[in-house]
Amino acid sequence: MGNKYRKLASLHGDAVSKCTLPIVVWCLVGCVLIIHFYTSIFYGDGEEGDIPVRLNSHLLTRDLEKIEEESFFIQPPRVKRSPRAIKRKPKPKRHLSIIEEFLDENSQFRHLFFPDRRMAVGPMNNTDNDELNFYPGRIWLDTNGEPIQAHGGGILYVDRFKTYYWYGENKDGPTYHAHQRASARVDVIGISCYSSKDLWTWKNEGIVLAVEQTNMTHDLYKLNVLERPKVIYNDKTEKYIMWMHIDDANYTKASVGIAISETPVGPFEYLYSKQPHGFDSRDMTIFKDDSGIAYVIYSSEGNSELHVGPLTDDYLDVTHEMRRILVGHRREAPALFKYQGTYYMITSGCSGWAPNEALAHAAESIMGPWETIGNPCTGGNRIFRHTTFFAQSTYVLPLPGIPGSFIFMADRWNPADLRDSRYVWLPLTVGGAADEPLEYSFRFPLWSRVSIYWHRKWKLPNAVSFNR
Numbered sequence: 001m002g003n004k005y006r007k008l009a010s011l012h013g014d015a016v017s018k019c020t021l022p023i024v025v026w027c028l029v030g031c032v033l034i035i036h037f038y039t040s041i042f043y044g045d046g047e048e049g050d051i052p053v054r055l056n057s058h059l060l061t062r063d064l065e066k067i068e069e070e071s072f073f074i075q076p077p078r079v080k081r082s083p084r085a086i087k088r089k090p091k092p093k094r095h096l097s098i099i100e101e102f103l104d105e106n107s108q109f110r111h112l113f114f115p116d117r118r119m120a121v122g123p124m125n126n127t128d129n130d131e132l133n134f135y136p137g138r139i140w141l142d143t144n145g146e147p148i149q150a151h152g153g154g155i156l157y158v159d160r161f162k163t164y165y166w167y168g169e170n171k172d173g174p175t176y177h178a179h180q181r182a183s184a185r186v187d188v189i190g191i192s193c194y195s196s197k198d199l200w201t202w203k204n205e206g207i208v209l210a211v212e213q214t215n216m217t218h219d220l221y222k223l224n225v226l227e228r229p230k231v232i233y234n235d236k237t238e239k240y241i242m243w244m245h246i247d248d249a250n251y252t253k254a255s256v257g258i259a260i261s262e263t264p265v266g267p268f269e270y271l272y273s274k275q276p277h278g279f280d281s282r283d284m285t286i287f288k289d290d291s292g293i294a295y296v297i298y299s300s301e302g303n304s305e306l307h308v309g310p311l312t313d314d315y316l317d318v319t320h321e322m323r324r325i326l327v328g329h330r331r332e333a334p335a336l337f338k339y340q341g342t343y344y345m346i347t348s349g350c351s352g353w354a355p356n357e358a359l360a361h362a363a364e365s366i367m368g369p370w371e372t373i374g375n376p377c378t379g380g381n382r383i384f385r386h387t388t389f390f391a392q393s394t395y396v397l398p399l400p401g402i403p404g405s406f407i408f409m410a411d412r413w414n415p416a417d418l419r420d421s422r423y424v425w426l427p428l429t430v431g432g433a434a435d436e437p438l439e440y441s442f443r444f445p446l447w448s449r450v451s452i453y454w455h456r457k458w459k460l461p462n463a464v465s466f467n468r
């Protein structure tokens with residue numbers, strides 16, 4: 001038996017040695033081909049301007065895609081109990097969850113979520129060579145040294161001026177509760193606009209859509225709600241169009257509002273509000289497609305689903321076409337973007353100012369069907385990933401010159417003092433297989449993965465072309 005085995009083994013060995021030479025030759029040929037393929041892709045044929053598109057964008061964004069871990073650990077408080085109390089039936093002591101801790105303005109861990117003014121970043125505070133570094137969650141100062149007030153916002157790039165405009169809610173007022181059960185609020189102040197050439201240095205352009213102080217019937221009356229402004233440019237009418245969420249203090253009006261301006265820095269003229277397609281509309285966004293057709297996407301039917309529909313050619317109204325998407329999923333805070341013909345969207349769950357888990361969705365057509373492809377948050381730690389880094393999506397901005405790379409913009413709401421809510425901007429890339437392959441795809445990934453990478457500090461790669 002032993003001999004037989006040895007014989008078989010030696011026969012096998014002969015066969016292997018006979019095969020070795022051709023295998024080695026073919027391996028060498030393979031290597032040469034791979035090297036040739038690699039050099040032709042990465043170094044091209046020397047044509048200028050070709051490089052950003054042909055270069056694997058992963059090389060440019062490698063730093064942004066580093067997995068940065070956070071050893072963020074909140075120890076449960078030790079409760080000393082008297083021997084008498086121990087004899088009594090122990091009443092289970094409930095520890096604050098990390099989200100409750102985050103929401104508690106007296107928490108001893110508050111500085112972890114809301115670092116104080118000494119840690120502020122911005123062009124006037126550039127003490128230790130920190131220029132152009134993003135620090136998610138820290139106070140961000142404008143060119144006057146004031147904290148930026150542009151919450152729930154979005155960004156418009158205007159090619160004519162080679163400038164980015166950031167529009168958002170100005171919440172620079174006292175936080176209060178309209179009644180006992182109402183969520184925290186700040187009276188309407190208006191929509192701020194900031195301008196920048198590099199996405200880091202922001203100049204305050206003032207309030208471009210202002211509050212109505214006295215007329216109680218006006219949508220923009222100070223005791224109402226004005227949230228999530230987004231601006232797009234209409235090439236036909238040459239006007240800047242702002243859509244926003246308009247509501248009353250109890251969130252029962254549930255409408256969109258529309259305003260128009262000749263210039264990106266306003267003043268915007270408020271036109272009217274309506275319930276799009278006759279449905280309630282709360283968190284919303286608008287998206288201008290490459291074709292020039294723009295769409296509105298809003299949470300509806302009591303936030304249980306999203307609706308999507310094209311706008312009229314002048315972007316001042318919706319058309320009759322509308323599709324219900326992610327029905328029953330209860331998602332809000334939609335932020336849409338497009339890459340290589342596929343539409344992507346990041347949404348949050350519905351938990352008011354409290355953070356929750358983000359999800360990414362993808363679709364071949366913006367009108368749906370939309371598929372959920374998983375939680376895009378990467379790095380940090382489990383709690384960071386399950387709370388969207390303690391923030392909520394508001395916008396996704398494509399990075400100029402790096403296809404497949406974006407900035408994910410989110411709000412770290414501070415319901416104890418809403419004016420002190422922070423911005424969490426992080427790199428977002430599209431690539432690799434999605435985490436949640438669809439059931440009918442037999443685990444064969446149909447969509448690319450969307451990844452948002454946690455960074456305590458990060459910078460845009462040099463390859464970002466700002467055309468300054």
Ligand code: GAL
Pocket residue numbers: 152183184227228283332333350351352353392
């Ligand atoms: C959130 C929403 C915010 C704001 C908040 C008020 O669900 O995303 O924009 O409306 O509720 O509690």
